[in-house]
Amino acid sequence: MDDSRPIFLQIAEQLENDIVSGALPEESQVPSTNELAAYLRINPATAGKGVNLLVEAGILYKKRGIGMFVADGARERLVAQRRDRFREQYIAPLLAEARGLGITPTQLAAMIGEEDAR
């Protein structure tokens, strides 16, 4: 857990990461709030808040008496959301740092190509 952001947001993000990576496939069961709390050593109410965030967003759904499951189509929706954020989260800071070091956008593009080819 990092100290700069609320834990419930970090829980939601961690679950999202697992859905995007495929570790939590669609229609699979998500660990219970108490399991998450015990494993991550956090308050169960905080874990519940993180899970509820994803329920409200339709990423997870509840099967009464059984538990939480990953919704159909959840991965695709998360990937789309993350693509939207990719520019501001990664491209903008990358360009800013490159500019500070005197690397032009063209040089940067070439560097990305070289790195990918390695």
Add this chain to the structure above:
Amino acid sequence: MSTIVRATGLTKTYGIGGGAVHAVSDASFALEENRIHGLLGRNGAGKTTLMQLLTGQEFATRGTIEVFGERPVENARVLDRVCFIKESQRYPDDFRVRHVLRSAPGFFPEWDADFADELVERFRVPLGRRMKKLSRGQLSAVGVIVGLASRAPLTFFDEPYLGLDAVARQLFYDVLLADYAEHPRTVILSTHLIDEVSNLLEHVLVIDDGRIVIDADADDLRGAAIDVVGARSAVDAFTADREVLHRAGLGGLATATVANLDDAGRKAARDAGLELAPVSLQQLVIRTTVGANAGHTNGENE
């Protein structure tokens, strides 16, 4: 959610006249049911006095206390539902560990003897040993076992970890979380090992010099303050019209702990060439209780 503890204008003064000591000064707060609350503060800040007031073991000089909606003093309806584990607990001279566990059901209607036995094994407490022969850590372990197995609807732990090693403390936190999840109840944990418990707490009260200085949800405190680090002139310019909790500097470098910096503020700091670093709950408490400008001297470093 309902309120289980409410204090209004609570004040406890020892002595009279010029020598009077205000152990608790005009404290007003409400604690919600079925949460884990942290009561944080320095030694002598008033944590223990506050818990003694809430459990009816001390009389308030001024102000009112409601626990389960009633006054706690000499009130069995309240005290039957309360467990107070304190560091300085005394036991009858000839008591052995098993006597403590056997007498516990008389004090705590919800006592779970099987759970207590399991904890005795896990904390490796010698059942047959006399209480006064126990090591400091074993004595603390007995307190922790009684506090957990009491399953009291309102449980106070006043620095329950003295002498417990890191393994036993982690065991306490893990068992507390697991048992709280199974049997929700209100827990008030007084500690100054804040880093160890910050993820367990849902709500935090910080007391300093008898006054409540922070009363907030733990998650709201995350990111509530942020360290701004950089050249002294840039830090000074950036913080000129902002709320600064603490400053420190080394030569031309300065660090300012800034409260409530929003996204725009963060961007402004980065654009000014300043670096941002998160502030842990423990650091936030230290910086809140040490006085805003205590570190505002050249050459001071943390």
